[in-house]
Amino acid sequence: MKKLSLLFVFMIAGAWLMHSQQRAADLIVDLMKGDRPSIAIPDFRGSGEAQKFMVIFNNTLQSEIENAGVFKMVPKSMMPRSNPQVPQDVKESARGTGMSLSDWSSPPVDTNYLAFGYTGIQNNQLVLFGWLYNVRQPANPQVIGKLYFGTVDDKGAQQIAREFAADILKLLGIEGLAGTKVYFVSNRSGEKQIWVMDHDGSNQRVFAPYRQLCTMPSVSPDGSKIAFTMFAPAPIIMMHSTEAGRKLPFLNPRASMNAQLTFTADGSKVVFVSQVGGFAQIHIANPDGSGLQRLSNTRAVEVEPKVNPKTGADIVFVSGRGGPQQIYRMNIDGADVQRLTPGEGQASNPAWHPNGKHIAFSWTRGFEPGNFNVFVMDVTTKDFVQLTHGRGRNENPTWAPDGRHLVFASNRTGQMQIYTMLADGTEVRQLTNSGRNEMPVWSK
Amino acid sequence: MKTKRQIGAVLLTLSLVMFAEGCRKKGPAPPPPPAPAPRVQEQPKPKPVITSLTVDPSSIERGQSATLRWSSQNATSATIDNGIGSVDPNGSRQVSPSSTTTYKLTVTGEGGEATQSVTLRVTEPAPAAPPPPPTAPKATIRELVEQMIKDAYFDYDKSDIREDARNQLQQNADALKNILRQVSGTVVIEGHCDERGSAEYNLGLGDRRSTSARDFLVQLGVPADRLRVVSYGKERPQCTESNESCWQKNRRAHFVGVE
Known part of the structure; x- marks a missing residue:
């Protein structure tokens, strides 16, 4: 009898475990939005002088599309030998040469989409003639047919490749990574400062050259403003325009600490941590710091508020109110507080997915204090998935605007550096390697 | 054993002797004084003479002392005024008057x-030389x-003051x-944390520590x-290794001190 009931308990536990594993897997599938369509991108050619920019053009186009994680890439080795360059090339022709749409829609290529075109130099400009075809609808295959203009150099070639890639990604209903930026903190020039780079790690430059230590950046949902925390020497909030780089007014409350500002979905309010009442607690105010109101009221450390970018109705934050730091949620008015993480280990760095349903965060679950890994959680069901697996720190994940990529910081190679990965934890790429780099924020 | 017995015997003898001594009778009474000498014809008595009276040194600063020395003949008693009183006819005395005295x-x-x-x-002592102007500048609040x-140290993830x-x-x-x-100036209390928690949480924790x-x-x-x-959170660690002794130094x- 006893054995039987024990067996029963095991069965229940096993079923529950399988169930929760299944739900975790579903979560990833949900984030990856089902099976990805495939795309074939044969090499583009340049006419005359334009040909010398085609290596960088083709590499950029290829990696922009690949990094977006939206498509399965058709390997070039599987493509027909002839590269189409203009629509006439795929209209009607002999089969098996690449000069027919069915060459692309059937095995071994078996693609959903085909991108093709060519470049030339006209009026001292590098011009791209770019097409995207849906080869599965031969009656009306053209999705994009457009001209792109750039300067006659490598930079121009990169630019037109990115714009073409962005159009491809956008037209499929998904915003690509093209044109997105990653703000981050780097000490490579001495003191920690706010830096910015393109989403693929190129074009790294200092954004706000202050002499004091600057850290903990966050960007408004529309990408127009950036806030960060500066030690002056007590921590204060700094607000800048991302376009002009100039400082914007922000009224710091009289307190030993004001920090970690984030924006509401519509940008009409800001939420941040202030010690103004004696304890570091979460406050809401107008974007210039006026109209301050307190949202949390405990005698515990309460930090890292993040407003739901979809609904604007709830805030996730980190609190030590129940012991070691855990992630909580509350309504935008401070009511209805719930703990999201189950209480084990230390959890921090919550970051909303653009869908407003999931958060990425870092958690020491299964490791000693200080050894964080990146997790994703469904805020409603509290199901979670672990994306990184290792000792050391993997922290500060934030989502790309496409909702399929994450950027995070890791000291997996010894020094803290910035990496991107897909939401299923694959395709990890290192973006930085000079100095110590941390706290990345992916923005439009 | 033998020595102990010997010591015992010596002690016994000693106490007996002391006892006997205490009981001995007092000696015989002294003889009566002799009859006074017969009065003789009075002769002229010699006048007393002060043969010397000196003070050495003859001049002092207030607070120092000098020695009076004197000698005399044919004197049976002597006095010195200014509170000294009767003295031997020949002698000396240390004096330390606060003003010139005869x-x-x-x-x-x-x-x-x-x-x-x-x-x-007695002369006024020379006024003390003024103290030399200080050569080293006064210590600043930063130095003091x-x-x-x-430093005051804390437990992990805690901000209460331990023993x-x-x-x-x-x-x-x-x-x-x-x-x-x-x-003048103010004192800045910096709150610091070890590296393990998140930087964001530690910024709050450091504030709690400095505030308590x-x-x-x-x-x-x-x-x-x-x-x-x-609060510096974990941005300014004093020690950068990853072990408890180092973490403790940072909590x-x-x-x-700031001017």
């Missing part, structure tokens, strides 16, 4: 008396705090009250308006 020696003998005076000059105020920190902060309170009386250290000092009477708190309230 000492008069009077000797008396059967043939009469004689007097002589000596003066001891650095030398005298020690050793309580003792340290009590010492710091006394020293700070002293320092703040002597010099501040509150404790204020309770002990350190003026609140001279104290400022700053601290640190004090810095």
